[in-house]
Amino acid sequence: MEIVTAEYSAHHLQVLEGLEAVRKRPGMYIGSTDARGLMHCLWEIIDNAVDEALGGHGDRIEVLLHSDGSVEVRDHARGIPVDVEPRTGLTGVEVVFTKLHAGGKFGGGSYAASGGLHGVGASVVNALSERLDVEVDRDGKTYAMSFHRGEPGLFDGPSPDAAFTPFEKSSELRVAGKVRKGVTGSRIRYWADRQIFTKDAGFNLDELVQRARQTAFLVPGLEIVIVDERAGTGDDRVETSYRYDGGISEFAEFLAPDASVTDVWRLTGTGTFTETVPVLQATGAMVPTEVQRECEVDVAVRWGTGYETVSRSFANIIATPKGGTHQQGFEAGLMKVVRDQVQQNARRLKVGASEKLEKDDILAGLSSVLTVRLPEPQFEGQTKEVLGTPAVRQIVQNVVTRELSARFASSKRDDKSQTAQLLDKVVSEMKARISARTHKETQRRKTALESSSLPVKLADCRTQDVSQSELFIVEGDSALGTAKHARNSEYQALLPIRGKILNVQKASISDMLSNAECAAIIQTVGAGSGRTFDLDGARYGKIILMSDADVDGAHIRTLLLTLFFRYMRPLIEDGRVYAAVPPLHRVVVMNPGSKPNETIYTYSEQELHALLAKLQKSGKRWQEPVQRYKGLGEMDADQLATTTMDRNGRTLRRVHVRDAEAAAHMFELLMGSEVAPRRDFIVSSSDRIGREAIDA
Known part of the structure; x- marks a missing residue:
């Protein structure tokens, strides 16, 4: 006797068995269940459309991030096959979305070279989606099918929460409409299953745009359109398009x-x-060939x-x-x-036999x-x-x-000139590496008392334990005097810099090395610079940038970060570079009687107003005027130690490089030699900054 239930039909027993493995072990198929795995699912669907474009079918792909959390990929290619696959008795659409290792990329007849090769992409996305809708334009008709966590059936409404009825005895690829003759393509829309993915997993627009641009470069003539509707409609709708013919x-x-x-x-x-x-x-057997x-x-x-x-x-x-x-x-x-080539031109390039x-x-x-x-x-x-x-x-x-x-x-003039310049560059890189290695082999970590090679103005620490030592790069001599009394000389070193250092983003390497402040910083850190930088040679476990809490201080901090980003980036990547967070205000709360007054520091105007409102509400008084620090030099040693230098009470902001390429483009925009893009950025971003945010 055959027993059939609405929730779990025997007709799809085999399909669910296959896709259930995906749901139990999603990491095997998409790497993780956070935002990376969510984006990987989207890449699987997009790559299928790109494979069609590579085969000469379709030249436009649209990716829509809908406001309800779903994503849709549209192409104008041949469309997923809708006829019945003889071995399974299922339509091509159902085979593609419910069978693991099924598709048109195994036999070599449909795709000579494609990206989606395992045949699990579409079916994995389907298995990990709360709802997936697919529409196919072929043969003058629009075919449609819906799935709920991998099982085909019918939804009562347009949302993933609508009532779902699975097919019981046979599946149906329904005809949803008509199209003009010759019009083909596919539209796939799905809602990721929140039972699988973490709550904070979301589609990363920057990553999607970067991938779309990259694909447009790799497939000349293909236009990829990204539409982000998550912020709303109308003016809030973000649309970008990429197409490159230069490959x-x-x-x-x-x-x-x-x-x-x-x-x-x-x-x-x-x-x-x-x-x-x-x-x-044809018999179903796999034969080694x-x-x-x-x-x-x-x-x-x-x-x-x-x-x-x-x-x-x-x-x-x-x-x-x-x-x-x-x-x-x-x-x-x-x-x-x-x-x-270097060996053949050794005499001109002055390369010795021992230099490799x-x-x-x-x-x-x-x-x-x-x-x-x-x-x-x-x-x-x-x-x-x-x-x-x-x-x-x-x-x-x-x-x-x-x-x-x-x-x-x-023998072309341009080729001869460029190859000669390239050999000169390569040999100069080799000589710089050999020179740096020789210097490093003879160098040992020393304190300022042991070596005159360190900058004279460095107030070094005593400890030899790199993991405990800290280097404070301090803005100005006035702050240095206070910082000397505020520091713990056992593990905290101080290096003052005068004013604003060289903007190394648009200066040459030789200009950077000849600049006294940049050279002093590199010499003090002790690990070299550029390609020869050796993280293990760094003399300090933390590099802390301590500048005033004003516009000039922010500019100095940016210049210092540019130096570290360009020439000592491993320090940032290892999480060793920090920015000190000095307070903006000092509020002295007056307590009645003999009880000592209480000192509270605030770090923004908003925080100050909130504190004063709280004190006023509780009936407490404070000394007027509230002290506003315009610079580190205005603090006494105890105040600087308590708020900025003492490990028990200070706040540090660690500098991260989560996306080095994006950071490099931003540094080039803000600090580079091209003025026009920076001017455009300032003009376009001016509405984000109010007058009160400018420290004038």
Whole structure:
């Protein structure tokens, strides 16, 4: 006797068994259940649409973040197949969204090279969604189907909370409307399941925009539109669109953070390899078969005057942030060619036999975009962060070696000039590294009493324990005098700076090193600068920027952070850089009788007004006028120690770099040599700052 219930029908027993594994172990498929996992689900749906565009089907993708928390992806490609798949007896739409490892990317007939290769993307998103609606335009009709946590059925209303009735005996791909002949495409809208994802998980617009821009660079001619409706409608609706016809050459130019030494060079080629893979036969058996693959390689490289390396690698337009065999082949080819060229030009470059190039010398100042396209690449895990296909390494190395050697052998005037400048840069990086290493090997951590190499104005601490030591970079000599009496000389060192230091964002390295204040800071920290910076050599566990609580103090703090960000970034990344938070006001509350008065410090105008209102309400009096600190020098030693320097009572603001690339662009905007973008930013942002916020 057959028993069928509305909640759990036997018809979908097998489907739910498969998708139930996804719901029990979501981390296996999407990495995590926080915002990263939520974004990964969205990438799975977007990547399917991008794969269609790569195949020449459709040139526009729209991503809509709806105000109700759902997200929708629209494409104008061929549309998901709606006919019945013979082995399962289900329509193509239901197979794609309910069967793990099902899709058109296994046999090689529909997609020569695609990003979504495991066949679990759409079905995983479906399994982890409270509701998923799909509409497909094909054959003059619009087909529709809905799912609740992976099970197909019908909803009573438009929201995920509407009553749901699962199909009992057979599923139905309903016809929802008609479209003009020749119109095709898919629309997928889903609500992430809050039983799976954490409460604070949300779609990150900045990350989505960055990924959309990146994909538009990688697929020339594809337009990607991002619409954010979460803030409301009308003027609050945020819409951005990206389309680039220059491909990865334009991408490399966009990524470059410095002035150019070379133009963007394109290195392209193909290679073939064979591999044995299990192939599904008509009988349903998997038979190991030797197949021949073709791998297309396309690389854009561009060297600049700086030392930062900006590298992006992709396999079938899927980002591989942790590299893989293609990245290994690229670096090996690069090393071989440049080393050979330096050896051939050793006399002109004045390179000795004992001086050997290392990888970092060649990668300094390099902005590169590496892409490979091949059928069925082997990724490590569903998150696809590392490419593992072994044969790709040699193919990429061969292409890079051949194309880059041809560039060095070119007789064109521009090529000869640029390759010569590149060799000069690489050799200078090598000599700087060797010189820094020699200096570091002879250097030991010493106190100011033991070494005259440290700045004379440094008031060092006594402890040799780096984890306990603190360096306060103090604004002005007046604050230094007070700070000397306020500090604990056992573990707190003081370095005063005079006025505003050099803006290193638009100064050269030599100008920075010749600047007395910048040199004193780098010398005091003791770990070098730039590419040769060694975190283990830092003399202090905390670097604390202590400036006045006014506009000038904020500017000085910004200049100091620019120096640390550009030349000592590992300190920030390791969480060692802090900003002191001195108070703005000192309120003395008068207590009756012989009870001593109480001192309260506030850190903003808002906090002060709230405190005074609270005191007035409770009938307490305070000394007038309330002391307003315009600078650190106005505090006495006890006040400075209590509020800013004593570990038991102070407040420190740790400086983080959560997104180094975004931070680099902001530093360049605010502190760089280009005036026009900064002026536009100030004009567009002026309405955010009121008159009372300006310390005049």
